[in-house]
Amino acid sequence: MSVGKSSEWDELEAQLQQAEQLLQEVKQRLSQVKTGQRDRQALQQQQADLQAEIKQDLPSEQKAQLKQELDKITEQLELVEVDLESRLLSWNSFREPFWQIVRFGGVGVLLGVLLKSCAG
Template structure:
């Protein structure tokens, strides 16, 4: 039975009985794996942040150079300036696309998508269940109304 000293067990003996009852190894491994995943995500985020800063700096420099080339083109139209301007515009478009595409990714929509599917599906199933339940429930048959003139006859 219960001895009076059981509530005063040492912490080590309680830990030992707990480990025997449920091994904590899988939980520790998943916790370590999750921590590694968080560290990888943080590292990727830091890399992306530095890339965005670098691209924004390059974008600013290219915009300044584009303005200078446009001013030179107004003074003296030269084919070299036009080709340089086109190259600058193409590079600016690439940078802008890169900046926009990196901020938006399909991976960021993965979790909300599955939440919508899950809860939308549950809503549809509940709706079907309610519709089926209301259509299957017996409705009281309408009582023939008896008018006072029919009762007197």
């Protein structure tokens, strides 16, 4: 009987480790999304500033240089937006880790109650 219990504990421990790994992946993805959003805001601000400068009465050489800079920033902004779209948390990518966390959090609470009742 103790062999079966040991196997169950090993399985539970493996599932808990998997849930922890999934949670870390979700946290990492969230961090990447936050960084991407900050980058996007900074690039959008730079883009707006350059567009305002281009509208000013400047020599054509300086305007051409500003337009090149604006094109580079626009390309970077597009890359950041594509990266954000690919990393955004959708329910489908979040559903499995969420339910595993709920499931094993509940198991943890039950184990805590059982251990406390056995010890008390």
